[in-house]
Amino acid sequence: MKTITASLFNMFHICKREMWLHSNNINMEHTSDTVYEGKLIGENTYLQRPEKYTELQLDGIKIDFYDAKNKVIHETKKSNKVEHAHIAQVNYYQYVLSKNGLEGVTGVLEYPTLRKTETIMALSDIEKIEIENQVEEIKKIIHSDACPGKLKKTFCRSCSYFDFCWSEE
Secondary structure (H helix, E strand, O other): OOOOOHHHHHHHOOOHHHHHHHHOOOOOHHHOHHHHHHHHHHHHOOOOHHHHOEEEEEOOEEEEEEEOOOOEEEEEOOOOOOHHHHHHHHHHHHHHHHHOOOOOOEEEEEEOOOOEEEEEOOOOHHHHHHHHHHHHHHHHHHOOOOOOOOOOOHHHHHOOOHHHHHOOO
16 A cells, blocks of 8 residues: 655645656656755755754654644745645645644745745644545555656646656657
């Protein structure tokens, strides 16, 4: 049984093909300058954070910075181009924490290069049901023998899977 990670949940909201490939161990992120740049931003921003916040791993998720006292997830991202997917990722963190008895968790998306933050409120019961439905859809896709089709989106050019998806054209 494949574990649904927060990365897969994020990919579900951007590109189901990338999600399927990633879940089937076809990984291209190691070749991507964009992924590397995001990793550098995450590692070199908010350097005091590890002293103040906890790293939390639970049921396939890994939250780098969790403020246990105030029940706040801190998620750092390079850009807000796919902010809806970033919000979905934090919502998935909240959902997993809720399933493990931590209710009322909020989140903060931080875009240090943009000097912008986005506050994410605690999940409602309706949002939890929506996430459960999305989890079921993710399970169907990642356990399928068929890879979903390609998208023709502007963000494809910056995707680490671009050459894989578009090399024959």
